[in-house]
Amino acid sequence: MQNIDIPATNRTPAVVFDFDVGHLKLIGESYPEDVTTFYNPLFDALKSWLSDGSISKCRFEFELIYFNSSSAKAIMMIMELLDSAAEAGKSVDVYWFHDPEDETMEELGEEFGEDLKHARFTLEKLLDR
Template identity: 55%
Template sequence: MEPLKIPATGRTPEVDFDFAAGILRLSGESYPDDVATFFGPVFAALRSFLEKPGDHPVRFDMELLYFNSSSAKALMNIFQMLETAARAGRSIAVTWCYEENDESMQELGEDFAEDLRHVAFTLKQVPADGAS
């Protein structure tokens, strides 16, 4: 499956999905004018990838500095897709990166983690000068 790469803009995150390696990454800020238009292709590609038979592990790195409530709903959809695949036996790990001293992003990560039973979810504090 071809990778999905969407460069970041001032309002949308970078999408870097390397399906062959099983490494998926969202980074930057997410408050697009039209969430459905931006995330539609992301959902479609992720759904297609997760529906294909495969047993190699999937790593999803979330390195968002900020997102609005509409993007939060989109993230929940992504997490639900990952949870469904993990429940079916796929090994899936999510790393939620948040900047030191950003308690809001840390708490949001904790909230998302509470809804996931089969996905390995890790909170990772990164230096405030940028996610890594």
């Protein structure tokens, strides 16, 4: 599968999906004008990659500083795909990085993490990354 590397814009996060090593990241802000147009290709690629029987592990990092409600739904869909893959036996680690002073993003991370039943979830403060 071809890796995905999309630079951040003022409305969309950087996307770094390195499928070769199983390390996937969303970094920045997410409030695209059309959430479906931005996220659907990412969902499709993620679904396809996770359904590959040879894939055994995945590390997904969220390092978002802001997202709107439409993006929150997209994030939830990503979390559901990851949790389903973990339920199917894949090793899935989800990391939610947040600024130590941003309580809102910390709380949102906690809420997303509570919905994961099978994937391992880690909430971490961004410290000089």
